[in-house]
Amino acid sequence: MEIQDLTWIRRYLTYLNVERGLSVNTRCSYERDLKKLQTFLHARTKNLEDCEGNDLFLFLLKEKKQGRSARTLARYLATIRGLFSFLILERLRLEDPTEYLSTPKLEQNLPYVLSENVMDKLLDSTLENQNRGNDSAEKSLDKEERKENRNLVFELRDHAILEILYSSGLRVSELAGLTLKDLTLETGYLRCQGKGNKERIVPLGEPAAQALQEYLKEARSQLLGQKTSGLLFLNFHGGRLTRQGIWEILKKWAKKKGVKENIYPHLMRHSFATHMLNHGADLRSVQEMLGHADISTTQIYTHVSRQHLVEVFRKAHPRAD
Known part of the structure; x- marks a missing residue:
């Protein structure tokens, strides 16, 4: 089933390239996240076809315990949701295991900016x-x-x-x-x-x-x-x-x-x-x-x-x- 999972991930990445027009850097980020999920699922003798919401929850929980930030966890979940939406669209899965997973609450970090006086000095x-x-x-x-x-x-x-x-x-x-x-x-x-x-x-x-x-x-x-x-x-x-x-x-x-x-x-x-x-x-x-x-x-x-x-x-x- 590992080969099937890799095939599905590649099909999804191709979709992101052809249909969504996402950049190479973004697609590489998605690929890293999904392969990390794939490794976790295989350790539990699961795959993308039969995994459930609880499996995905445990994956996110494991990453959180390893010190991942709320922003990183939210990115993982967004990537996973995108994959399963695609699998359902392609009729490779019937149900969405991410349906009841909630996105971590993010603190709004305001960007630091230079004052106009400092900018004048810089330029x-x-x-x-x-x-x-x-x-x-x-x-x-x-x-x-x-x-x-x-x-x-x-x-x-x-x-x-x-x-x-x-x-x-x-x-x-x-x-x-x-x-x-x-x-x-x-x-x-x-x-x-x-x-x-x-x-x-x-x-x-x-x-x-x-x-x-x-x-x-x-x-x-x-x-x-x-x-x-x-x-x-x-x-x-x-x-x-x-x-x-x-x-x-x-x-x-x-x-x-x-x-x-x-x-x-x-x-x-x-x-x-x-x-x-x-x-x-x-x-x-x-x-x-x-x-x-x-x-x-x-x-x-x-x-x-x-x-x-x-x-x-x-x-x-x-x-x-």
Whole structure:
């Protein structure tokens, strides 16, 4: 029966890919969770065809005793429910064993965001290396000047990366996958591929567009060297930047700017959404720019925005206390 279970899981993952359009990372997460369930069931001489609600309850209980968080347990249950809904749809099972299982109550963890003052400090466009060389002139520079010129290339790239993350609220994977064809600087927007390969258009602010133009004019060709690539942002070798590479870029940039907060790519996305709402953007527009399929995912930022208003009230109103 182990082979049958694996076949059913593969069919479900194919369905998630073809019918639902879920990303590779999401499907891999589902596969890990389901194989863990399969191992547990086989230890109890059960399988996906004959397991019952109590078997699934004991699986979740075992994971809870091993220290899994409520959020992880909720993810397990959502994955399992999705599988059995599919099996019933395909008439591989008649009844749903997850029917009476309840989702663990989740604490609502509000995302941490940077203040606008800290963001201004982080995005300060003053560059340390102002020796702007070019490909032909670089050969005549001495060793120290070449080093400064190379540092300027990275500064222009890194500044453009931070400006885009904050201007557009992109996920780090979306940023890494941007190509030159995705840019329309004349009208101030870019196109990106989001989760499930869903395409969306996001606007670019003037500082972000200017930082991009400087990067394209003075830095990208030097990173590219003799290679060819359609990717927008390149690493030291002219190849694609990794998530880890972008994370390192933000860390180094924050340290250089004297920002002590822990800076990471998704924090820029959180801050983008919250600052937009603080300044009057409507929830639907922010949802569209973030690429959220469900507006409830976007609504968490309204709580952060309200929290900001409460703090302002308490500081400013003479009878707030």
